[in-house]
Amino acid sequence: MPAWPGGNCPVCGDYMPRNLVHCQTCRTLLNEDLKPIQVAPPEPVELKEIAAMVEVEPAGFFIECPHCQRELRVNKKYVGENVACKFCSGQFVFGNNVKRIGFYVKCPHCDEELRAAEKYMGMKVACKMCGGKLQFVAPAAKR
Incomplete structure (x- = not known):
């Protein structure tokens, strides 16, 4: 898997330096070998109120x-x-x-x-x- 060599972002056209994973402007994944993953946020847990009395x-x-x-x-x-x-x-x-x-x-x-x-x-x-x-x-x- 080659690192980003540097150059213009394929989506927004802004210049991005070498070794970046995402474009700093539009957040596009710069290395085509990498696949974005979706991380599901955890479900919120109801917290009990603490009685500090x-x-x-x-x-x-x-x-x-x-x-x-x-x-x-x-x-x-x-x-x-x-x-x-x-x-x-x-x-x-x-x-x-x-x-x-x-x-x-x-x-x-x-x-x-x-x-x-x-x-x-x-x-x-x-x-x-x-x-x-x-x-x-x-x-x-x-x-």
Whole structure:
């Protein structure tokens, strides 16, 4: 099978340099020994939409001290434990009887910390930093 020697295209007449397979202008096959083949494109496959919603438990809570009413940030590992206020040193058990103002989570998409009000617990939201979708879920019961 000889290579294209160079010369004018037999269809459009434009000059084509040596060793080409197709005319650069009209895409005609320049070597008569070659036969064009038809490649059937694959059938499209329907893709399932990925639910990128990630459930996130609070890493901790913002609560109101029952003694001085100042806001405290308390890690979730202290739920059910005796804690002391860093402002007034008042001691109390961190449980359901303490007024929760909000909670904080670490975004699983961008690792930024997010603060949310209690009313958002159970809701599906977007991270304000990266737009990643997450759902705030109540923490599992302590064992």
